[in-house]
Amino acid sequence: xxxxxxxxxxxxxxxxxxxxxxxxxxxxxxxxxxxxxxxxxxxxxxxxxxxxxxxxxxxxxxxxxxxxxxxxxxxxxxxxxxxxxxxxxxxxxxxxxxxxxxxxxxxxxxxxxxxxxxxxxxxxxxxxxxxxxxxxxxxxxxxxxxxxxxxxxxxxxxxxxxxxxxxxxxxxxxxxxxxxxxxxxxxxxxxxxxxxxxxxxxxxxxxxxxxxxxxxxxxxxxxxxxxxxxxxxxxxxxxxxxxxxxxxxxxxxxxxxxxxxxxxxxxxxxxxxxxxxxxxxxxxxxxxxxxxxxxxxxxxxxxxxxx
Numbered sequence: 001x002x003x004x005x006x007x008x009x010x011x012x013x014x015x016x017x018x019x020x021x022x023x024x025x026x027x028x029x030x031x032x033x034x035x036x037x038x039x040x041x042x043x044x045x046x047x048x049x050x051x052x053x054x055x056x057x058x059x060x061x062x063x064x065x066x067x068x069x070x071x072x073x074x075x076x077x078x079x080x081x082x083x084x085x086x087x088x089x090x091x092x093x094x095x096x097x098x099x100x101x102x103x104x105x106x107x108x109x110x111x112x113x114x115x116x117x118x119x120x121x122x123x124x125x126x127x128x129x130x131x132x133x134x135x136x137x138x139x140x141x142x143x144x145x146x147x148x149x150x151x152x153x154x155x156x157x158x159x160x161x162x163x164x165x166x167x168x169x170x171x172x173x174x175x176x177x178x179x180x181x182x183x184x185x186x187x188x189x190x191x192x193x194x195x196x197x198x199x200x201x202x203x204x205x206x207x208x209x210x211x212x213x214x215x216x217x218x219x220x221x222x223x224x225x226x227x228x229x230x231x232x233x234x235x236x237x238x239x240x241x242x243x244x245x246x247x248x249x250x251x252x253x254x255x256x257x258x259x260x261x262x263x264x265x266x267x268x269x270x271x272x273x274x275x276x277x278x279x280x281x282x283x284x285x286x287x288x289x290x291x292x293x294x295x296x297x298x299x300x301x302x303x304x305x306x307x
Contacts, residue, residue: 001044001067002032002033002042002043002044002046002047002067002069003032003044003067003068003069004031004032004068004069005031005068005069005150005153006153006155007149007150007153007154007155007156008031008069008070008071008145008150008156010156010157011072011155011156011157011159011160012029012031012072014160014161014164015029015074015160015164016029018164018169018170019077019079019169022077022078022079023077023078024074024075024076024077025075027075028073028075028076028140029072029073029074030042030072030073031069031071031072031073032069033047033069039052039054040052040053040054040071040144041054041069041071041110041144041145041147042069042070042071042073043069044065044066044068044069045065045066046067048065050062053129054144054147055147057127057129058110058127058146060110060146060147060148060149061110061146061147061148062147063147063151064146064147064148064149064150064151064152065147065151066147066150068147068150068151069150070144070145070146070147070149070150071142071143071144071145072142072143072145072156073140073141073142073143074140074141074143075139075140076088076139076140079167079169081167081168082168084167086167088140088141089115089116089117089118091141091163092112092114092115092116092141093114093116094163094166095112095114095141095143095159096112096114096116096122096124098159099124099126100124103159105158105159105162106159108145108146108149108156109126109143109144109145109146110125110126110127110144110145110146111123111124111125111126111142111143111144112124112142112143113133113137113141113142114137114141114142115137115141118138119138121133121135121138
C-alpha cells in the first residue's frame, strides 16, 4: 500500500500550520493518490510498473522506488501583508524560479506543474522531458520528488520554511540559534580546552582590554578568551543569530592549527590584574616557602654586584 512518508508529511504540517489560517485546507495538501490513482509520483511501488515515467526516466527514481509516494500537491491560499498579496500563483512562480536557479533546497525536486496566472499550465522539469500539464493544475500546484530522496528520508521542509519566512509568516531563522549552539560549535569543532567557561575571567590583562575579540588584532589579547567574550556578550539575551554562529565558526577556522591556549600569557595577564596581597593569599601554605625562596634567589641574581 502506498504510504505518505514523514519527509513529505513534515512540510505538509508546516504549510497547514502557517497557511491554514489563510485559506489552505487539509484536503488541498495531498501526498498519496486516491485508490483509483495509478502511476506517477503520488503512487508507490504497488501502483506503478517499471515503464511508468516516474520510474524509468531517472536512475534516481529506479533506485529509490519504495512503497512511499514522492509528490506533494498544494492548493489555494491568500496572504495579505504590508500591502502585498501572496497566493498560490506567487508561490508557484517563486518555486519554479528557485528550481531553475538550482537552489540547494530544490535539488530533490524532479518537476513542478503549476499555473503562473490561473489561465495557463506550465511544467518545470529538471530532466527537460515535458513543459505542460492538465488543467487540474490551474487550481493546485504539483511537486514531484526524485524517489531516492524520499527513500533516504530527507526532510523537504526547508524550501517551504524559506518561502514562509520570505513572506513574513515565520520569524527569520537568523534569530533562532541559541547560546547552546555556540557552546556546541566550540565543543565539537575545537574542544573544551578552548574556553574553560562561558565568561571572560574577572582579572583581565589591563594592557589588553581593548583587544579582546578583535580579529584585526589577532596577535594581541588572548585568543582563548576571545571566544568566551563572544559568549559572554550574547549570553545576556540567551539568544544568538545565525550570523553570530557563523562568525564563531569563521573565527575557529581562522585559528585552526594555532595554539589557542597561551598559558603563560593567561598567567601573566591574571597576575598583572592582582594586588600583591591577592597573589599572596592565592598561594597555598605548603607552597609559600618555596615561592619566597625562589623570589629571593631571583632578586639576589638581579641585584647589582657590590664592590
